[in-house]
Amino acid sequence: MSLELHDVSKCFGPRPAVEHLSFALAAGEIGCLLGPSGCGKTTALRCVAGFETLDAGRILLQGRVVSDHDLHVPPHARGVGLVFQEHALFPHLTALGNVEFGLRALASAERRARAVDTLRLVGLDDCAEAYPAELSGGQQQRVAIARALAPRPAVLLLDEPFASLDATLRERLVEELRTLLKSLGMTALVVTHDQQEAFALADRVGLMREGRLEQWATPYELYHRPVSRFVARFVGQASFLPAARAADGVLQTELGPLSAQAVDSTCCDMDCEVLLRPDDIVHDDDAPRRGRIVDRVFRGANFLYTLELASGRRVLALVPSHHDHHVGELIGVRLDTEHVVTFAAGEC
């Protein structure tokens, strides 16, 4: 394992920032800590980087303990690369100077060659002599990545690396970054509050809430098999519908039965609620069950309708754009789910 966290805890005063955090990344894997602001994800990253000491637990980099109760390897001796949200480029050095900065151990010719190569890797070899102030936001971000990669760190840590860039640029850079990291076989841990970014970038995503890891899973699992309503709501849109289990194992809901084989085996026996994603509810004029449109958001390729069912429950439905209905209309809907995730009725 390239990076392992075992039961890591960190408090600031009386307030726990990170509690009992454990996960691991294999070599070449990209992990992502996702969560709302203040959930402790940045603190976790700073613990790995060595800017925070641990209150409990252990952190291992390439099998070597770098943080535990008594030991704290200082940041400069850990061999991790770091990319900051604000890039934190050295304004008094050129792009090339920034990339060369961490290569002091090399002879000057080799250092120059490595820095030029790394800049080429991020596609900035023609901006080598520019100062950070002369570069655009996206270019600054690439220099920051090149600077962190140049010393060939064991693990690359990225703290909200795209937060300061605009949306269209962000989408492209996320893709580029994933391609780059994969081609280098670099192990990386990214911190972000943006679910799209996390899904596009990472092999494994950890969703954090109030200092604890709610779920550590692949993006697909996180979306389709969330372990809690919090996870379900945080990654994508979610509606919940009461369901009752029949004797044959089929779940009965207001929008019809859900077949037994689709139902998660861990489902409880009592009354429960099923998670419905907007794409689980399909618009079908022939369907017997109907919902009244109370709100609609046009999204280009499709509409996101908020439907009120006969019971007064509201669900979200994603409907292709050519089905243009008005608020107040009744439309037919049916369920089309592959996995069914259920939660006990009482919990929230």
Place this chain on the structure above:
Amino acid sequence: MSPFPARAAAAATVLLLAVPVAVPVLSTLAAWATPATDVWSHQLQHVLPRAGLNTALLVLLVAAGAGLLGTALAWLVAAHDFPGRKFFGWALLAPLALPGYVMAVVFAGALDFSGPLQTAGRALLGDTWRLPAVRSIGGAALVLTLTLYPYVYMLARVAFESTGARTLEAAQSLGLDRRAAFRRVVLPMARPAIAAGIGLVAMETLADFGVVAAFNVDTFTTAIYRAWFGMFSLAAALQMAALLALLALVAAGIERRLRGGRGFAAQRSSGGMLQRVRLPAAQGRWAAAAASTVLAVAFVLPLAQLLAWAWQHAAEDLDGRYLGFVLRSVALAASGAIVVVMAAVTLGYALRSDRRTWLQLLGRFASVGYALPGTVLAVGLFAPIAMMNGWMQDWLDVHWGDAAPQLALQGTLLTMLLAYLARFLAVGVGPVESGLARIHRNLDEAAVSLGARGVARLGRVHLPLLRGSVLAAAVLVFVDLMKELPITLMTRPFGFETLAVRVFEMAAEGEWARAALPSVFIVAAGLIPVWFLARRFTHVA
């Protein structure tokens, strides 16, 4: 957009305000253009090399001393935590309240042969023991370093604190420990700010008259003064003033360039303030001791000595004349402050309403006088006014005959106020301009759309919003004028004595202890802006 008369008025205002600076610059330059047949001009050959060498040496020593001291203290306070850090954070600015010539008086008196330190030293170490002479170029450099280091300290500290935690962390993640990160990242990033601070120190050192006069060190400023008052040669004084003005403008140009520079400071790296490292107990005590030593030598002990002397001599010296010194100083500083602030508001307003490039440049030129030493401005203004006075007198004599009144424009308050205006306009323009900059242009347009234009807009919208800035400008100029020595000394009407002039005269006679009483008044006034600065600093921290 603006109608023609408004543009003309703005242009005329800026032109008029540029005159007090333009006249001394031109008249000193003209002195070199006209070949000096003066009897004294050959003396210049002897005075110049010595004055030039001393001035250069002094600037070098003070720049190095204040640069090192200011940067070291700034790094100590900005990046470390130790007992008393908060207190030292602002207290280290206190030496700004002591004008160099007051500090010189204290050092000369306290370290004199008959002073307390040398007397005690002889008692302990035998009669032949001597301190190195304080009234020397080394002594002047020490005094100026102790009074001027706060400029570097202030700018360097702001630069260090704005470096931002993330930048330091980036360096650490790239394999540097904290000390190496300071050397390779924090210091280079703060270099423009430190250099700007040293530039200010160099300008002040070039302009200094009081310290070198008290310590009998021949520099350009004392040479100008002596050429004028000792040799009565305006031409020689003007020629030397031209050289000094050139040096001062070069220093100011360098300072301005560096401050503009690559603008590292403007491009603040965010990510929160630099995290301070808590020093271990023993090191913390050393840090506190070092800061205390600087504070004691540069402020507390001199102030204590001044108070002790003032107390000794208060009984005999504190008579009706003293009230006169104080009143004259206050009245002069107050009227100067009013003139300067009115000019600053007018200039700021004219430059805001008319954005033509040449006018903006001329406006910059109008406040370039802060870079010119007081001695240069004094002779540079005195000479043309005296010349004009002569022409007018001739004209009057021709036309009015014996009934003509005797004019003496050069030795009047008018000359003083013009010289003050030239020297301190920048001090007033600073706060006023930043105050105006904070008033959004939309507000101007809102006012116009509601019918308030021109002067009405100034009175109903801008001045009420500018009140704080105008007050700050007035206080700063007032205090600078209370401390001002060379202009007052050289352009005052005959027998017109202020507190600063009194200190100078007592110092000139070697009556160090008797210079203390007026000095205490000056220091008290000088503490006002320090208090302002200190408050702002503690708010930031």
